[in-house]
Amino acid sequence: MLMRTDPFRELDRLAQQMMGPGTWSRPSTMAMDAYREGDEYVVAFDLPGVSAEAIDIDVERNMLTVRAERRPVAKADDVQMELSERPLGVFSRQIVLADTLDTEHIKADYDTGVLTLRIPIAERAKPRKITVGGESTRREISG
Numbered sequence: 001m002l003m004r005t006d007p008f009r010e011l012d013r014l015a016q017q018m019m020g021p022g023t024w025s026r027p028s029t030m031a032m033d034a035y036r037e038g039d040e041y042v043v044a045f046d047l048p049g050v051s052a053e054a055i056d057i058d059v060e061r062n063m064l065t066v067r068a069e070r071r072p073v074a075k076a077d078d079v080q081m082e083l084s085e086r087p088l089g090v091f092s093r094q095i096v097l098a099d100t101l102d103t104e105h106i107k108a109d110y111d112t113g114v115l116t117l118r119i120p121i122a123e124r125a126k127p128r129k130i131t132v133g134g135e136s137t138r139r140e141i142s143g
Helices: 007-019
Strands: 032-037 040-046 055-060 063-070 089-096 107-111 114-120
Touching (some): 040 063
Antiparallel strands (some): 032 040, 040 114, 055 063, 063 089, 107 114
């Protein structure tokens, strides 16, 4: 069995225990991947242990905000916590979206702890051919 420890994590845990819950903690972030897939921009957030009902997604103009809350697991009175490393509380991440994305048609799916947002590329931002119209006319100049 391979065990790897982070001495700073242990110091953070001890400081949090001494100062009380919610008083001090290392800020936690939502791990995220973002990539383009065809005509969509895909953003995936890792949210393990968060129920779908505890996720809130807002878009205001071109600012996308994802908020999620990981709540404590209900414990019986006779349970004594030995180790608690998973951060609890509200997590939030904001992303500025380009004007080339269609924020009116964002799709959100949540499966196995991963929130996936699919944002279509706006029609006006897609490459398109421009055809030159009109007849080819030739003017002759006589001298």
